[in-house]
Amino acid sequence: MFSILIHELSHSLVAQKYGLVVKEIELYLFGGVSKIEEEPRTPKSEMIISIVGPLSSLLIGLGLLALFFLPVNLPTVISITLLYSGISNVGLSLFNLVPAFPMDGGRILRAFLWKRKNDLLSATKIASKVGTLISYGFMIYGIFQIFTTGLLSGIWLILIGSFLNSAAKQSYLQTKNVVILSSIGVKDILSVPFMGIPFNKDLNLAIREYFIPYKKSYFPVIQNDEIVGIIYFKDIRKIPLWERSKYNVGNLMIRLSEFQYIDDNLSGKEVLKKLNKLTKDPLLLIVERKDSKEIIGFVGKSDLLSSLEFWSPNVENKHP
Secondary structure, three states: HHHHHHHHHHHHHEEEEEOOOEEEEEEEEEEEEEEEOOOOOHHHHHHHHHHHHHHHHEEEEEEEHHHHHOOOOOOHHHHHHHHHHHHHHHHHHHHOOOOOOOOOHHHHHHHHHHHHHHOOHHHHHHHHHHHHHHHHHHHHHHHHHHHHHHHHHHHHHHHHHHHHHHHHHHHHHHHHHHHHHHHOOOHOOEEEEOOOOOOEEEHHHHHHHHHHHHOOEEEEEOOOEEEEEEEEEEHHOOOOOOHHHOOOOOHOOEEEEHHHHOOOOOEHHHHHHHHHHOOOOOOEEEEEEOOOOEEEEEEEEHHHHHHHHHHHHHHHHOOO
């Protein structure tokens, strides 16, 4: 576990050196993950961040093996521990260098392709395909082992292959989304407030005249021709049917002061960061013009997902 921690710390410290934010390090029985908030910004930084992990494991392994081979009489337990730990660390290093994206070896491959093609998404697509092929290799060999050498080792290889296959596809999708969001702005994402519900509108009428016909989860609330808040359908549903006549839209709306405002010149990537920092309702950003402070729209995660789906074919055509 200590060597895994050193491995992940190496990734994290170098990532921070290149200006990337590391949220946390998760350790498991057979590995770990450094949760870095964004992709490396250059092929060089990707290469160095990726290679330091396996390099640290290799150095630890070789150091332990060097201690084992010293001409010194050590207790048997210590000798076995040094030998086993040394071989395990060298094995961990070599395994991580397998070019199965998003493992370290796959990221090194992507950095090389990124440098050659000068195209992050195209490099990620190729590295992901290589990772998928390697994952199928693990699974096929696992099936072969089940029928030849042993059930347990075969199942283990199939599980590793399945994990790599899922991780390769998920990592490509994540990179594609980052590329899309980096190429569009908040104006390409926001929902325009084409209609608002009057402040004094009865809740039952609001449901019949707005929420049911337009199938929206929220509407702006209008008072004196100005947006003064947001009303969510989920908040109306919390009121029992027989009590809704006692309330109007203004009673249940969330005032604008409770929302976070953003300028209309932000990129999609910056919008995603803002949304990810929202930890409690309302999970919505209000977009205003930078010069006049006029509200021009709203952005929630559903708007972000719709934009990613809309722009995806265009981005894939540009990065074959």
